[in-house]
Amino acid sequence: MDAEREYNNRARVPESAEIIAAWARDAAAFRAGGVRAELDLAYGEGAREKLDLFLPPDDRAAPTALFIHGGYWQALDRSFVSHCARGLLGQGVAVAVPSYDLCPAVTLSDIAEQMRRAAAFLHRRRGGRLLAAGHSAGGQLAALLLATDWPAWQKGLPAGMVGAALPVSGVFELGPLRGTSIAKALNLTGQDIATLAPRLLPPPVFEALHVVVGGAESDEFIRQSRDFATHWGGSFEALPGANHFTVLDPFTDPAHPLMLRTGKMALSLALRPGFAQ
Numbered sequence: 001m002d003a004e005r006e007y008n009n010r011a012r013v014p015e016s017a018e019i020i021a022a023w024a025r026d027a028a029a030f031r032a033g034g035v036r037a038e039l040d041l042a043y044g045e046g047a048r049e050k051l052d053l054f055l056p057p058d059d060r061a062a063p064t065a066l067f068i069h070g071g072y073w074q075a076l077d078r079s080f081v082s083h084c085a086r087g088l089l090g091q092g093v094a095v096a097v098p099s100y101d102l103c104p105a106v107t108l109s110d111i112a113e114q115m116r117r118a119a120a121f122l123h124r125r126r127g128g129r130l131l132a133a134g135h136s137a138g139g140q141l142a143a144l145l146l147a148t149d150w151p152a153w154q155k156g157l158p159a160g161m162v163g164a165a166l167p168v169s170g171v172f173e174l175g176p177l178r179g180t181s182i183a184k185a186l187n188l189t190g191q192d193i194a195t196l197a198p199r200l201l202p203p204p205v206f207e208a209l210h211v212v213v214g215g216a217e218s219d220e221f222i223r224q225s226r227d228f229a230t231h232w233g234g235s236f237e238a239l240p241g242a243n244h245f246t247v248l249d250p251f252t253d254p255a256h257p258l259m260l261r262t263g264k265m266a267l268s269l270a271l272r273p274g275f276a277q
Contacts, residue, residue, distance in 0.1 A: 004180045006220035007171075009136070009244040019245040020080065026252070027082035035089070043098065043121035044114060051098035051118055052078055053125075054085040063266035064094045064126045066119055066145070066162075067251075070136025070169075073111055074103045074185045081135070083252055090254020091263025093131075096122050104185040108174075108196050115141045116148060119162055129163040129207075129269040133262070135248055139170020143198035143228070146206055164208040164265045165234075169221060169247050172199040172228035176220065199228045208265040209234030212258065214242030 010016045031037065036055040043049055056062050065088055069081045077099040085095035098118040100111050119130055134142035146165040150157040174197045177183040186192075194200060211229035213222050215238040222238060229236035239247055239258070250256040 001176075001220070003176055003220075006218040007177060007180050007182055009217075009221075012218060013243050013245055016245055020076075023080045023083070023248075027080055027084075030083035030086060035085075041121075041125075043118040046101060046114075048077065048099045048101050049114060049117070050078075051096045051122070052082060053094065053096045053122075054082070054089055055094050056089050056092045058092070059094050061270070062092050062094045063131065063270040064096065064122060064128060065131040065133055065262075065266055066096050066098065066115075066122060066142075068098065068100075068115060068132070068134030068138030068141045070134070070138045071102070072171075072182050072186075073108055073137045081248075084135075084248055085251075087251045087254050087256060087259035088263060088266070091259055091266070093263055093266045094126065104187060108186060108188070108192050112141060112144050112196060115145060116153060119145050119148075120150075120154060120157060123157065123161050129158075129161055131164040131166065131262070131266040131269060132162050133166040133168065134170065135168045136244065137171065139167030140172060140196070140198060142167045143170060143172065143232075144196065146209065147198060147201050147204045160205065160207075163206060163269045165206065166210050166212065166262050166265065167198075167225075167228075168212045169214060169217060169244050170198075170211070170225065170228070172224050173197050199224065199231055203232040206232075206234075207268055210261065210265065211236050212247065213238050214244055214247035215240045216243045217247070 038053040078097040100114045132142035132145040142165045145162040150161040174193045213225035250258040
């Protein structure tokens with residue numbers, strides 16, 4: 001297997017730079033377009049430990065989702081993906097979009113801890129149980145949130161605080177990245193590969209897990225998503241014709257079947273608040 005070819009998504013998709021630039025424009029227009037939002041909420045002490053919370057018209061009883069951006073843990077921030085909240089907002093779901101520190105300034109373990117702090121902050125602010133969604137590196141982080149033993153992580157948090165997840169084009173096995181250009185900034189250790197790879201963790205208890213990948217992605221990305229969904233007992237979907245970047249297109253469309261499905265996943269958490277507690 002040529003791991004560089006399988007995992008270097010920007011090289012695989014020549015138009016990736018243009019797609020990411022369009023994300024930034026669309027995200028800025030979305031934030032400026034009159035959407036209800038609470039911006040720059042600090043979930044930690046670091047400069048990048050902030051999130052934007054986008055709210056549907058009737059937000060008091062709305063379920064809450066956390067959408068985590070990708071970038072192989074070493075690029076981008078929340079400002080590139082604000083518009084990805086549109087689809088779930090249209091389903092009546094509040095959506096928080098966090099930033100986090102990037103490698104090599106921090107480790108993957110540090111980033112996972114930041115996302116746990118963001119989830120705990122959101123739970124305390126909004127109440128209820130959360131759906132974690134994420135793209136690429138964010139898919140790995142969303143899965144780790146689903147696997148977290150919340151009462152053990154921090155006293156007072158409920159079991160099953162993150163009760164459902166939608167990882168999109170995630171990296172669920174870290175070992176194959178070793179030796180690629182992507183891994184240079186990650187400084188992966190054996191412990192990282194063993195403890196931060198969702199595919200290697202015991203399946204947690206959850207309400208729902210739907211694993212999504214682009215049908216036009218590399219064989220390895222498709223394999224990782226399918227194997228992870230099978231290992232944890234979740235469902236799996238490959239979106240026809242979607243590459244690693246266009247796989248996010250459904251998140252801007254409230255009527256897309258994936259958003260309809262995800263909205264129901266989020267609503268199920270609100271309807272069954274006692275699950276896994």
